[in-house]
Amino acid sequence: MxxxxxxxxxxxxxxxxxxxxxxxxxxxxxxxxxxxYGHFIGGEFVDSSGSEALKxxxxxxEQVLAEFAQGTEEDVDRAVAAARKAFTDWSAxxxxxxxxxxxxxxxIIQERSRELAVLESIDNGKPIRETRDVDLPLVAAHFFYxxxxxxxxxxxxxxxxxxxLGVAGQVIPWNFPLLMLAWKIAPALATGNxxxxxxxxxxxxxxxxxxxxxxxxxxxxxxxxxxxGDGRTGAALTSHPDVNKVAxxxxxxxxxxxxxxxxxxxxxLSLELGGKAxxxxxxxxxxxxxxxxxxxxxxxxxGHVCCAGSRLLVQESVQDEVLDALKRRMDSLRVGDPLDKxxxxxxxxxxxxxxxxxxxTAAGExxxxxxWSPACELPGAGFWFRxxxxxxxxxxxxxxxxxxxGPVLSVLTFRTPTEAVEKANNxxxxxxxxxxxxxxxxxxxxxxxxxxxxxxxxxxxxxxxTSPFGGYKESGYGREGxxxxxxxxxxx
Amino acid sequence: MSETSxxxxxxxxxxxxxxxxxxxxxxxxxxxVTDSKGQWLANAPLxxxxxxxxxxLAARAAVKGWSGTTAYNRGQVxxxxxxxxxxxxxxxxxxxxxSENIGAKKAAALVDAAIDRWVWYAGWTDKVAQIAxxxxxxxxxxxxxxxxxxxGVVGIVAPQAGYGHSFLGLVSVIAPAVATGNxxxxxxxxxxxxxxxxxxxxxxxxxxxxxVVNIISGxxxxxxxxxxxxxxxxxVDLTGAIAADGPxxxxxxEASAADTLKRVVRPEVDPFAQDWTVAPGTDRLLSFLxxxxxxxxxxx
Numbered sequence: 001m002x003x004x005x006x007x008x009x010x011x012x013x014x015x016x017x018x019x020x021x022x023x024x025x026x027x028x029x030x031x032x033x034x035x036x037y038g039h040f041i042g043g044e045f046v047d048s049s050g051s052e053a054l055k056x057x058x059x060x061x062e063q064v065l066a067e068f069a070q071g072t073e074e075d076v077d078r079a080v081a082a083a084r085k086a087f088t089d090w091s092a093x094x095x096x097x098x099x100x101x102x103x104x105x106x107x108i109i110q111e112r113s114r115e116l117a118v119l120e121s122i123d124n125g126k127p128i129r130e131t132r133d134v135d136l137p138l139v140a141a142h143f144f145y146x147x148x149x150x151x152x153x154x155x156x157x158x159x160x161x162x163x164x165l166g167v168a169g170q171v172i173p174w175n176f177p178l179l180m181l182a183w184k185i186a187p188a189l190a191t192g193n194x195x196x197x198x199x200x201x202x203x204x205x206x207x208x209x210x211x212x213x214x215x216x217x218x219x220x221x222x223x224x225x226x227x228x229g230d231g232r233t234g235a236a237l238t239s240h241p242d243v244n245k246v247a248x249x250x251x252x253x254x255x256x257x258x259x260x261x262x263x264x265x266x267x268x269l270s271l272e273l274g275g276k277a278x279x280x281x282x283x284x285x286x287x288x289x290x291x292x293x294x295x296x297x298x299x300x301x302x303g304h305v306c307c308a309g310s311r312l313l314v315q316e317s318v319q320d321e322v323l324d325a326l327k328r329r330m331d332s333l334r335v336g337d338p339l340d341k342x343x344x345x346x347x348x349x350x351x352x353x354x355x356x357x358x359x360x361t362a363a364g365e366x367x368x369x370x371x372w373s374p375a376c377e378l379p380g381a382g383f384w385f386r387x388x389x390x391x392x393x394x395x396x397x398x399x400x401x402x403x404x405x406g407p408v409l410s411v412l413t414f415r416t417p418t419e420a421v422e423k424a425n426n427x428x429x430x431x432x433x434x435x436x437x438x439x440x441x442x443x444x445x446x447x448x449x450x451x452x453x454x455x456x457x458x459x460x461x462x463x464x465x466t467s468p469f470g471g472y473k474e475s476g477y478g479r480e481g482x483x484x485x486x487x488x489x490x491x492x
Numbered sequence: 493m494s495e496t497s498x499x500x501x502x503x504x505x506x507x508x509x510x511x512x513x514x515x516x517x518x519x520x521x522x523x524x525v526t527d528s529k530g531q532w533l534a535n536a537p538l539x540x541x542x543x544x545x546x547x548x549l550a551a552r553a554a555v556k557g558w559s560g561t562t563a564y565n566r567g568q569v570x571x572x573x574x575x576x577x578x579x580x581x582x583x584x585x586x587x588x589x590x591s592e593n594i595g596a597k598k599a600a601a602l603v604d605a606a607i608d609r610w611v612w613y614a615g616w617t618d619k620v621a622q623i624a625x626x627x628x629x630x631x632x633x634x635x636x637x638x639x640x641x642x643x644g645v646v647g648i649v650a651p652q653a654g655y656g657h658s659f660l661g662l663v664s665v666i667a668p669a670v671a672t673g674n675x676x677x678x679x680x681x682x683x684x685x686x687x688x689x690x691x692x693x694x695x696x697x698x699x700x701x702x703x704v705v706n707i708i709s710g711x712x713x714x715x716x717x718x719x720x721x722x723x724x725x726x727x728v729d730l731t732g733a734i735a736a737d738g739p740x741x742x743x744x745x746e747a748s749a750a751d752t753l754k755r756v757v758r759p760e761v762d763p764f765a766q767d768w769t770v771a772p773g774t775d776r777l778l779s780f781l782x783x784x785x786x787x788x789x790x791x792x
Contacts, residue, residue, distance in 0.1 A: 252753070259750035260747045262746075264740075266761075271753065447786045457786060458788060462632070464628065464630035464632070464636070466628040466629055466636075467785055468783050476753060482626075482628055
């Protein structure tokens with residue numbers, strides 16, 4: 001670990017405060033997890049045509065939660081055929097009827113939100129506090145929001161009676177499994193498309209549980225199909241000739257490969273890819289609020305956030321003050337059991353992701369940046385990474401350029417607003433940015449200059465179904481959420 | 493000197509339009525432009541990959557100024573372009589007639605339509621944000637606003653086919669991109685480059701800053717791949733790519749554009765059937781915009 005990290009064994013608790021008592025949520029609230037899962041195709045749970053099975057583990061314990069099918073090309077074929085068959089009736093249904101199905105789904109998600117929150121936490125490793133207070137409320141809200149659009153599409157600004165595209169092939173990541181599913185499925189269904197969705201191979205469980213919700217809602221068979229598997233299944237889905245629309249959220253290299261794969265076809269494509277957001281703190285910013293924003297920006301969801309504020313740009317004159325306050329705050333972050341309601345930072349999602357974070361942070365040290373982490377005990381089993389910050393980072397360092405996707409903050413400094421803009425925009429990504437200052441005109445000037453799809457001013461990592469989300473440059477194209485999010489699923 | 497009835501015309505040397513200037517191709521090469529009967533019309537510059545890269549540099553340099561200009565001012569400048577076009581109406585009609593092998597009357601009607609279309613787009617500059625942006629009622633104490641911004645540098649393969657392609661089609665792809673604050677590099681119709689090259693002369697006298705529109709004539713097979721693969725191009729409009737070099741080449745351009753995740757406007761499946769007199773919707777206008785959403789807390 002870092003050279004200046006205090007020994008983890010030190011018994012004294014932070015700042016002389018009392019330690020929290022454990023407040024664990026019951027894993028039993030997740031409901032029954034089957035020992036093995038097939039796909040959800042045509043309204044039924046079905047076995048894969050192949051025999052290969054993958055395992056999903058609880059990243060906090062490394063215990064296997066369930067086996068699930070590695071989707072074959074034949075499986076994808078079946079799912080696309082089911083979606084194609086369902087498309088005729090679903091797209092012909094009056095919008096007001098489609099809306100009611102989506103409202104039903106939203107309501108059932110609310111009813112089952114504790115179960116889904118616990119299941120998500122177990123499968124993903126993220127703290128229950130976040131699944132309960134962020135993921136699940138946003139999932140339900142997203143279905144609610146798009147439900148209301150289904151019978152109002154004539155007024156969305158895409159001409160009268162805008163038509164759906166057909167079958168949507170959707171591939172989502174592991175960082176917000178159910179929320180990304182909602183971002184994909186809700187607008188697709190509202191506009192009259194049918195979908196085949198592939199969840200990530202480390203977090204398939206909530207998508208499969210969502211399939212049950214579709215059944216409870218009485219959703220017509222084949223409107224939603226879930227096929228599990230790894231990248232091979234994803235490639236089979238995105239390249240399937242009978243898919244009319246591809247939506248992908250994930251890494252920029254995979255997004256690039258999909259864009260190449262679709263070149264010369266008539267498939268519509270939307271991509272929500274990586275980021276390396278700058279969180280810019282000016283000398284007149286309210287420091288305590290800014291520090292909360294910095295912490296929320298990079299340590300929310302273990303930093304497994306494409307729009308994470310992974311580069312802190314702090315004005316030189318307040319650098320020491322900000323970093324001192326930030327370190328104090330990081331010292332009080334609680335890393336550990338995701339099901340403990342007091343936990344701030346849960347488990348890293350997978351061994352592979354932990355290896356990636358470890359490699360990039362090692363590169364940060366090797367390239368000369370100074371590493372710091374608070375002393376904190378990490379559980380023995382599972383995948384864990386201490387909240388980490390690097391100072392003395394230059395723009396050329398890998399930790400300033402590459403998406404780490406972990407709880408690692410790179411700190412750079414600037415003197416003038418112009419320099420801040422230049423450094424913030426000096427990246428092939430352009431997903432999000434943060435600005436902290438009390439000066440209104442400066443906020444608006446910065447917001448104008450920053451090449452990013454979302455700019456959070458005096459706040460960070462806020463999401464809402466009405467607010468469009470998506471990137472500039474190599475962070476992808478198309479928007480999810482809001483009125484803009486409809487466009488990706490309409491033939492316009 | 494006695495008067496003669498056979499006065500010799502002064503012919504024009506057609507040149508590229510790059511960065512507000514009129515360079516010859518850096519290669520020093522030209523190619524023959526002919527009418528439908530093979531009759532020589534002019535020697536057009538054979539623009540190269542290097543010319544295209546120079547044009548991208550000029551377009552990039554112009555982004556900051558043009559995208560930073562007020563929407564009202566952009567509208568004024570673009571309307572000025574239409575005024576200049578009107579003054580050159582007969583010249584463009586003559587070039588369109590020989591380029592598309594149509595009669596003088598039809599050619600004049602196409603030029604009129606092109607001027608009107610330019611005016612239509614000029615009027616959009618200060619309205620597009622009002623149809624493409626909106627306030628978002630988020631569930632919390634936040635001000636939340638989405639606004640469209642120009643994508644940046646757009647590489648355009650101009651229409652190479654379809655009724656009206658040589659000028660009306662050209663205007664139909666350039667005007668929406670620049671109206672929304674982008675700068676462009678255009679690969680002109682290879683077989684019918686004269687209206688495009690003359691458009692450069694109009695733009696140069698219309699208060700349009702140099703580099704906002706750059707026009708390259710030559711082989712699309714040289715120019716288009718340079719645009720599609722260029723790291724400093726943000727979007728490509730492949731409208732003319734199928735008619736120019738076939739669907740395979742168009743697909744290759746799209747694949748190449750994917751390397752830096754450029755925004756892509758695909759060509760029509762049958763570009764030869766395209767009728768450029770059909771009134772456009774807002775599709776092209778909205779193609780080269782990025783939606784930026786800004787949040788700020790509300791409080792006292």
